[in-house]
Amino acid sequence: MTSAIAYLKPGAMALVCAIALQAAPAVSDEEFPFGLEMTLDAARQPGSKRLPTLEIGDSGEVTLELWCKSGKGQFSVAGSTVVFLAGPLQDRGCPPARAQADDELIAALNEAATWKRQGDLVSFAGTKPLRFRINTN
Numbered sequence: 001m002t003s004a005i006a007y008l009k010p011g012a013m014a015l016v017c018a019i020a021l022q023a024a025p026a027v028s029d030e031e032f033p034f035g036l037e038m039t040l041d042a043a044r045q046p047g048s049k050r051l052p053t054l055e056i057g058d059s060g061e062v063t064l065e066l067w068c069k070s071g072k073g074q075f076s077v078a079g080s081t082v083v084f085l086a087g088p089l090q091d092r093g094c095p096p097a098r099a100q101a102d103d104e105l106i107a108a109l110n111e112a113a114t115w116k117r118q119g120d121l122v123s124f125a126g127t128k129p130l131r132f133r134i135n136t137n
Helices: 005-022 095-113
Strands: 036-042 055-056 060-063 070-078 081-090 113-118 119-124 130-134
Touching: 060 081, 070 113, 081 095, 095 130
Parallel strands: none
Antiparallel strands: 036 055, 036 130, 055 060, 060 070, 070 081, 113 119, 119 130
């Protein structure tokens, strides 16, 4: 004789799975990459293997690892509008060309007015367009 509990277990498991899937936030290719890390889609600087990365927290806080400098910042996003504010940067005593490239990258992020995501690519439009690739590894 089989108990009623044996029949309920598979149904209960299916119900729990369905509820969990509905409760989990959906990540769309159109959403800003909060909680993700992305790398600038650009050529490497001569003599360096590093490419700038942005690690974006769930609330828009950013950890910046640039060609030479590092620091913190904050993204605010409303629809396709974006505002980036850089915090203080630490200079690691790199060559002037890399330090200047970092300053130009920060300036371009500060001047970005809109953003767009297409799959793993995130573009910022402003006086100088920027494109980052979301790290998927």
